[in-house]
Amino acid sequence: MTQxxxxxxxxxxxxxxxxxxxxxxxxxxxxxxxxxxxSLLAVLAVLVAVGGITAPNxxxxxxxxxxxxxxxxxxxxxxxxxxxxxxSGGIDLSVGAIVALASVWxxxxxxxxxxxxxxxxxxxxxxxGCGLVNGLLIAYGRMVPFIATLAMLASARGLALQITDxxxxxxxxxxxxxxGARDAYILGIxxxxxxxxxxxxxxxxxxxxTTFGRRTVAVGGNAEAARLAGIxxxxxxxxxxxxSGLCCGIAAFMLIVLAGSGQNTNGNLYELxxxxxxxxxxxxxxxxxxxxxxxxxxxxxxxxxTNIFALNNLETAVQQIAKGAIIVAAVLVQRRSLHGDx
Amino acid sequence: xxxxxxxxxxxxxxxxxxxxxxxxxxxxxSNEPKNQEPAADSAPVADDKPGKAVTIGFxxxxxxxxxxxxxxxNAKSRAKKYSDVTLEITEGSNDTAQQIxxxxxxxxxxxxxxxxxxxxxxxxxxxxxQAMRAGIPVVNLDRVFAxxxxxRCWIGGDNYGMGxxxxxxxxxxxxxxxxxxxxxxxxxxxxxxxxxxxKGFDDALKNYPNIRKVARQAADxxxxxxxxxxxxxxxxxxxxxxxxxxxxxxxVGALRAxxxxxxxxxxxxxxxxxxxAMDAIKAGNSVLKxxxxxxxxMAASAIDLARALGQGKGVGGLAEFEIPSSLTLxxxxxxxDNVDQYLPTGFI
Numbered sequence: 214m215t216q217x218x219x220x221x222x223x224x225x226x227x228x229x230x231x232x233x234x235x236x237x238x239x240x241x242x243x244x245x246x247x248x249x250x251x252s253l254l255a256v257l258a259v260l261v262a263v264g265g266i267t268a269p270n271x272x273x274x275x276x277x278x279x280x281x282x283x284x285x286x287x288x289x290x291x292x293x294x295x296x297x298x299x300x301s302g303g304i305d306l307s308v309g310a311i312v313a314l315a316s317v318w319x320x321x322x323x324x325x326x327x328x329x330x331x332x333x334x335x336x337x338x339x340x341x342g343c344g345l346v347n348g349l350l351i352a353y354g355r356m357v358p359f360i361a362t363l364a365m366l367a368s369a370r371g372l373a374l375q376i377t378d379x380x381x382x383x384x385x386x387x388x389x390x391x392x393g394a395r396d397a398y399i400l401g402i403x404x405x406x407x408x409x410x411x412x413x414x415x416x417x418x419x420x421x422x423t424t425f426g427r428r429t430v431a432v433g434g435n436a437e438a439a440r441l442a443g444i445x446x447x448x449x450x451x452x453x454x455x456x457s458g459l460c461c462g463i464a465a466f467m468l469i470v471l472a473g474s475g476q477n478t479n480g481n482l483y484e485l486x487x488x489x490x491x492x493x494x495x496x497x498x499x500x501x502x503x504x505x506x507x508x509x510x511x512x513x514x515x516x517x518x519t520n521i522f523a524l525n526n527l528e529t530a531v532q533q534i535a536k537g538a539i540i541v542a543a544v545l546v547q548r549r550s551l552h553g554d555x
Numbered sequence: 556x557x558x559x560x561x562x563x564x565x566x567x568x569x570x571x572x573x574x575x576x577x578x579x580x581x582x583x584x585s586n587e588p589k590n591q592e593p594a595a596d597s598a599p600v601a602d603d604k605p606g607k608a609v610t611i612g613f614x615x616x617x618x619x620x621x622x623x624x625x626x627x628x629n630a631k632s633r634a635k636k637y638s639d640v641t642l643e644i645t646e647g648s649n650d651t652a653q654q655i656x657x658x659x660x661x662x663x664x665x666x667x668x669x670x671x672x673x674x675x676x677x678x679x680x681x682x683x684x685q686a687m688r689a690g691i692p693v694v695n696l697d698r699v700f701a702x703x704x705x706x707r708c709w710i711g712g713d714n715y716g717m718g719x720x721x722x723x724x725x726x727x728x729x730x731x732x733x734x735x736x737x738x739x740x741x742x743x744x745x746x747x748x749x750x751x752x753x754k755g756f757d758d759a760l761k762n763y764p765n766i767r768k769v770a771r772q773a774a775d776x777x778x779x780x781x782x783x784x785x786x787x788x789x790x791x792x793x794x795x796x797x798x799x800x801x802x803x804x805x806x807v808g809a810l811r812a813x814x815x816x817x818x819x820x821x822x823x824x825x826x827x828x829x830x831x832a833m834d835a836i837k838a839g840n841s842v843l844k845x846x847x848x849x850x851x852x853m854a855a856s857a858i859d860l861a862r863a864l865g866q867g868k869g870v871g872g873l874a875e876f877e878i879p880s881s882l883t884l885x886x887x888x889x890x891x892d893n894v895d896q897y898l899p900t901g902f903i
Binding site for chain 1: 617618623627773786791829
């Protein structure tokens, strides 16, 4: 638990292969899993090498590795929730907006009076509440996830804007700020990274080691078959969007800690970053297969790229072009290594 | 005389007649300028006294940012100050098509004057032209239209001047320091104003050969992006002497990152003039030593100009009969020495 982010990367491939095997022959699935993870690890290794060569003094410094992990944390937590939703064959376009709404609601003056607990509780509750609405609309209102969460995206952003009236809500609660302070390390790990690691480990366990996880994969693979097998598909879907909302609430709290404020522009384009990370991680957009470790590696790849670019003082435009190219490259590499897979 | 209740149609017509008739009615009141044969020093100027009723249409972008929110507040509260001004304000939008629709609605409503802060000046030029052709004068606020025919008057801030003044301030502070290094945290790179701020900054630095800009990263005008980009900059540059940050909102995040990195080996200059930045400058306990203004009060001034336009008057203190065709505000540098003077304009 002390260094979960890295530990998860290293040891996850073997056990995860078993659960994926429930859908297909375990040998082939295991092979597929390894190739995907290994190719992502290879991309990450190349990036580390590039960083180490182009900015030898800065990149490999402990403070920089802490920075990369910290910056991956917020979007990382959102991506874990997103991985579940995509695995079930759904999509959640509202994650960024929910992060924004939860962060501003939790930082508006009334709740700051209740201190640390008030802020953390509000952020999580708002996230769960939005997830609940998404889930009810999709599971029981029979709305397409794309539409339901698009509606949530619009209304949550609107509400966030209305609550703040466009102004930045600066946090004055010392205990919250302390969590993101530079001397807050626990065994050299920033608290936000520990939260990210905990969410990752719990997410991995739930997806790979529980009935809930197996049902999620089953619903994504073939919802009708899952229903015939006795799974309450609707309730499962409701829980999945709740879970995504919960992750957004946690992420919103982490963002408050990180930025020391709440702003309605928070979480901008998180939905795309989270979907991209999950997809290059190996989660199928059509559902039926998901990998938490892959998603986390995907997030780390993006964060590392951004870090290397900033260390080398590259322009934003160049950064964006390269980011797009790397998404394409990562997916192509995976395709090639899986050639013959169908 | 023209102490009209502003709402009644008849009163409005009467007011119009009163002003166009000019001397006839004003002659009997002592506190109105007698303008039968106006000399250069007695042009009719807009003042606080109620005059002809004017309906001003206001269309701006979505106020999703402290400065833009302050723009709306400034416009609203200034309009309230005048009993003869009715403000028709549209819902802000960053969507070009939507903002065009809103402005066309205001044209159809036949407002007397339009104040437009376009989300994108170039894209909104056509609708500015439409308004002018419909006989509605346009006060173009801040982001400038592509054609001067699309507005009667432009008022806005000086982005180039912001960069210039920030650069000069930093230059003076680092005078005599050999091999001084500065870092720039820019705003949204796809906005023209960001390029102008950077250009002004670079031009100013040319006057100080001892200073070199070693890094520039663009953020998104948000706290979140300010924190993320600044954390990277601090990691990349183990030591530097000054930082210019284009925007005080993203500056909240930048200051947080600086605090988290435990750095205090440089001075920081912000931009725009947020209250939180001015408070920090006044407290003097952070690296933030100054901020370069981009005053949201320009929205209040735009209302003044629109009212003067509607009433056919000039601007007090100037000899001209008409309001100017363009007004560029000054990007003052706010430091600990003068912060008290500017604090009331600081936006939240």
